Amino acid sequence: MIKDRKLQRSEFIKFTGGLAFLLLGSKWLFADPTSAADLVSTAQKRQSYTLGLLKKLVTDIGPKPSGSKAYAKAARIVFQEMRRSMAKVNYDKYEFDNWEPIKWTNLLVGGQAIEAVPQKRGFGTSPQGINGIIAKRGTGFAILNEQNGDVLAYFSVNQYGKAIAGSGPGDLDKSVPVFGIGKQDIPLLDRSALNKLPAGISAEYHPLHKAPGINVIGQIPGKSKKEILVIAHLDTIFNTPGANDNTASVIVMLMLAHAASGRQNNHTLTFVASDSEEYVYEGAYHYAKGRIANNTIEDIRYVLNFDSLTYGPNLWINSKDQGVKDLIRDIHRDLKLQTTPIYSENDGFVMDSLPFRPSGAKALHANSRGYDEKTLPVYHRPDDTADKVPLDCVEIAFQVFDEFIRRIDKE
Ligand SMILES: [Zn+2]
Structure with missing residues (x-):
């Protein structure tokens, strides 16, 4: 107990020391809704805000997987950005067991090298790697033990383009290493499988226990505790x-938050930059569990989950709620947008919004399509870089959801 108190005290000193530094150093870190709203008040301003943050969060940081120092750095930047417009910004932290591939080889088939990417949180091989013969299996390929036909490694195919991290079929023994390959290599692998060519690959994974998970949560209090x-x-x-x-x-x-902070809102608006989505939504689950535990989950009346809004100008709206879809349609008409949203019967409670189902809220999950040739091939690839973001899609998503939030706030 005493030790705990000491810890709290030193934490407190660290905190107040940090506060003094902030007071001296960075005036803008204190919420200033007027200037934050002004920052995103025109399309031109939004574009320069977007470019500035793409540089900081994408170009300068690079990959930011959950649990990494790079992620923590990105979370700090998002925290500071939220502080521009919101007085209430918090880290929502948790710990999880993490393991990731750190190095791997190409798939070698009959002496030919084929790009392969291991599975996130998959299984590695021995340092000598896996050797056997290549075969077709399910919708992908496998390296088989030549004697007994056992699957030694599995290869999934990315239908959108080049190799991305592999994903194993459900019926696969969980300890089999899995890799992803690109669709351009299918003909070569088909021929190799017919000829039962020798194949080999290796991958090394790094376990990281108690990795830090960090959600960043910003809130704009409304007249009511009812929440979007x-x-x-x-x-x-x-x-x-x-x-x-x-x-x-x-x-x-972030731009929606800045814009909304300049208004008087009926609903409380909560903005969550979540962690670990690329695993099993641990970040969103952690935050939602906290909301269930403190009995505030039912305050949430709308959940809007944004995932990949910039694959094209046509928003892809998943929701079971007809009202939500009608509203998106009305907004496109009223704003005279020339884009064609895609409406899907899929549940809005999916991936990062799934943990919020107990709220009973209306849910929307948004993705996008339209520049598929340019954007989909970079999905989960090293070349999903800042210059690949079509800025018109950022603007369209902003306009639609800014209006969406304004309208549902009146309900
Ligand atoms: Zn995603």
Whole structure:
């Protein structure tokens, strides 16, 4: 107990010391809704805000997988950005067991090298790697033990383009190493499988116990405790800077917060930059569990989950709520937007919004399509870089959801 108290005291000193520094150093760190709203008040200003943050969060930081120092740095930047417009900004922290590939080889088939990317949180191989013969299996390929036909490694195919991190089929033994390959290599692998060519690959994983998970939560109090919650994941997978998935959507969310902070809102607005989405939504689950524990989950009346809003100008709206879809349609008409939203019957409670189902809120999950040739091939690839973000899609998403929040706030 005594030890705890000491700790609290030193934490307190650290905190107040930090506060003094902030007072001297960075005036803008204190919420200033008028200037924050002004920062995003025109399309031109929004574009320069977006470019500035894409540089900081994507170009300068690179991949920011959950649990990494790079992620923590990005979370600090988002915290500071939220502080521009919100007095109430918090880190919501948790710990999790993490393991990620740190190095791996190409897939070698009959002497030919084929790009392969290991699975996030998958299994590595021995240092000698895995050797056997290549075969077709399910929708992908496998390296088989030549004697007994056992699957030694599995290869999933990225239908959008080049190799991305692998994902194993459900029926696979969980300890089998999994890799992803690109669709351009299918013909070569088909021929190799027919000829039962020898194949080999290796991957090394790094375990990290008690890795830090960090959500960043900002809130704009409204007249009522009834709440609109917006969530966008800030983490990327290990091999991509994640400009389109999902940093640009986080930037859209920040701009919505700045814009809303300049208004008097009926609803309380909560903005969540979530961690660990690229795993099993641990960040969103952690935050939602906290809201269940303190009995505030039912305050949430709307959940808006933004994931990859910039694959094209046509927003892809998933919701079971017809009113939500009608509203998106009305907004496109009223703002005279020339884009064609895609409406899906899929549940709005999916991925990062899934943990908020107990709220009973109306839910919307938004993705996008339209520049598929340019944007989808970079999905989960090292070249999902800042220059790949179509800025018109950032602007369209901002306009639609700014109006959406204004209108549902009147309900
Ligand atoms: Zn994503």
